[in-house]
Amino acid sequence: MRLEGWFAASCHVPTNERHAPRKGEVCVALGSNIGDRLRFIQRGVEFLGSLHSGTESIRLSSLYESEPVQCPLGSGAFYNAVAIIHHSGSPYDLLKRLKDFEERQGRNIHAERNAPRPLDLDIIYYGDFSVSEPVLTLPHPRATLRKFVLLPLAELRPYLVLPGQEMTVVQLLGMLSSGERLRRVASQPR
Numbered sequence: 154m155r156l157e158g159w160f161a162a163s164c165h166v167p168t169n170e171r172h173a174p175r176k177g178e179v180c181v182a183l184g185s186n187i188g189d190r191l192r193f194i195q196r197g198v199e200f201l202g203s204l205h206s207g208t209e210s211i212r213l214s215s216l217y218e219s220e221p222v223q224c225p226l227g228s229g230a231f232y233n234a235v236a237i238i239h240h241s242g243s244p245y246d247l248l249k250r251l252k253d254f255e256e257r258q259g260r261n262i263h264a265e266r267n268a269p270r271p272l273d274l275d276i277i278y279y280g281d282f283s284v285s286e287p288v289l290t291l292p293h294p295r296a297t298l299r300k301f302v303l304l305p306l307a308e309l310r311p312y313l314v315l316p317g318q319e320m321t322v323v324q325l326l327g328m329l330s331s332g333e334r335l336r337r338v339a340s341q342p343r
Contacts, residue, residue, distance in 0.1 A: 177207070177239045179247065180277040180310070182293070182302050183342075186221060186269050190232040193258060193272045194342040198236060200254050201274075204247065207239030214305030216342040217335045221269075222299065228269050233335075234342050235277065235305040244279040248289055251276070277302060283316045292316055297325050300333040 181201055185193040198213060205211050214235045221228040240247050251274040256262055258272040278292040285294075292315045296302045303326040306313070311323045318325070 177241065177280055178237060179240045179279050180235055180237050180306060181251070182233065182235050182273075182275045182277050182296075182305075184231045184233045184273040184275075184301070185271055186224075186229045186231040187259075187271045191216070191342060194232050194234060196258060197254075197272050197274055198234075198342060201236050201238050204240055204250060205238040206241040209239070212237040212309050213341050214308045215337050216339040217301060217305060218338050219301040219333060219335045222301070222331075222333060224269070231301065232338065232342070233301040233305065235302065235309065237309055240279070244276065244282055244284070244289060244291060247279070248276060277306065278315055281316050292318075298329070298331065300326070300329055300331055300335055303329065304335055 183194050183197045183201075185191075185197075187193075194216065198211070202211055217233045219231045219233050221231060252262075255270070255272050255274055260270045260272060261268065275293055276289075276291060277296045282291055284291050293302070296306075296315070297318065303322055307322045307326050312321045314321055320328070
């Protein structure tokens with residue numbers, strides 16, 4: 154499996170050009186704040202590679218360390234990254250596979266919301282598909298509010314306009330006032 158990193162720096166895309174998600178293109182955010190965080194992120198990337206149905210390589214952002222956001226007191230810092238894959242199944246099928254894998258990695262599905270976890274895999278967008286249901290909301294309802302999602306995504310798809318949005322990822326990132334601090338740990342979680 155070949156991974157591409159800091160894509161935005163290697164090509165020029167005019168800032169007035171708007172890019173919608175491509176059919177079958179899926180962005181998954183990876184996070185970990187328990188145990189060997191790097192190893193859990195690596196396992197997540199390997200798992201996403203097994204789901205990838207495209208002929209292009211998986212695209213993977215840099216790895217960041219971030220403070221926990223809206224987590225219980227005492228929660229540890231997260232490692233975060235995003236990956237872009239191509240998936241031929243349904244968003245619901247992908248969600249089930251991701252949640253099953255999280256559980257196999259030790260995530261307690263009965264823990265309180267945002268409790269510390271070895272691995273968190275969230276679908277940020279699934280092509281141009283939009284849905285708002287109790288089990289699945291796409292694009293992810295808090296993606297535009299999270300620097301730990303927008304900054305890595307801006308590396309890969311800076312001019313992407315998420316379904317339901319007017320601004321690009323880099324514009325949304327520039328508008329954030331959350332005060333989140335992120336530290337780039339590695340160019341890719343290898």
